[in-house]
Amino acid sequence: MRFDIVTIFPEFFGVLDVSLLGKARRDGVLELGVHDLRQWTHDRHRTVDDTPYGGGAGMVMKPEPWGEAFDALLGPDEDAAGTSDAVVVFTTPAGTPFTQSLARELAAERRIVFACGRYEGIDARVVEHVATRARVLEVSLGDYVLNGGEVAAMAMIEAIGRLVPGVVGNPESLVEESHESGLLEHPSYTKPRVWRGLEVPGVLHGGNHAAVAAWRREQALERTRRVRPDLLPDGDGAERTASRQP
Numbered sequence: 001m002r003f004d005i006v007t008i009f010p011e012f013f014g015v016l017d018v019s020l021l022g023k024a025r026r027d028g029v030l031e032l033g034v035h036d037l038r039q040w041t042h043d044r045h046r047t048v049d050d051t052p053y054g055g056g057a058g059m060v061m062k063p064e065p066w067g068e069a070f071d072a073l074l075g076p077d078e079d080a081a082g083t084s085d086a087v088v089v090f091t092t093p094a095g096t097p098f099t100q101s102l103a104r105e106l107a108a109e110r111r112i113v114f115a116c117g118r119y120e121g122i123d124a125r126v127v128e129h130v131a132t133r134a135r136v137l138e139v140s141l142g143d144y145v146l147n148g149g150e151v152a153a154m155a156m157i158e159a160i161g162r163l164v165p166g167v168v169g170n171p172e173s174l175v176e177e178s179h180e181s182g183l184l185e186h187p188s189y190t191k192p193r194v195w196r197g198l199e200v201p202g203v204l205h206g207g208n209h210a211a212v213a214a215w216r217r218e219q220a221l222e223r224t225r226r227v228r229p230d231l232l233p234d235g236d237g238a239e240r241t242a243s244r245q246p
């Protein structure tokens, strides 16, 4: 799997050299290309933004550098007889929310290009244009505002990358974690059995595997009900409000 990232802050992505994803890169399981958007500017100041048509605060990213970036990364317009086999992800707080199921879907792709927007976003014609040449997604990390898409792209790359076969050493560890089952994960414990007066629940060292599985499932359910009732089948907002009445 190959990730390409277009950004005005390429140095943000240095952290992808470390930890699990860094190892996956050294092992050749993941490839990463980080591209400075300003290499596709031609003026002395390497300008990537301009004032918005219609007025208002903030700056909008100009379409021309993005157009050249996608020409370079997807191949020029002329050979767009078909579309590129890359998926292009535009990071934007106005996008569809990033979820574990989208991470799973994207982990099966061959190549993903992340376009990191800054300021008040990218000229809207860029998404429209790129959509004629590749599958395009506009994706948000969640309902809050970041200064730019870099941290969002990094989070998405980590979530997607670890699902690529060969990145996480023991694939079993991917199965039981939060969000894969639709529930939050059960609590975990390790030695010592008593720590600062706090004991590990007895069922976990009783050797009864069925009892352990049942306990973990109940804990996962209880935690999900308490913290994220919206994840449960009957957890729509109306029900939640009703069930919270004293």
Ligand code: 6GU
Residues within 6 Å of the ligand: 090, 091, 092, 093, 117, 139, 140, 141, 142, 143, 144, 145, 146, 147, 148, 149, 152, 153
């Ligand atoms: Cl993808 N970008 C920005 N700028 N803010 C965000 C986001 C993305 N997702 C949540 N907030």
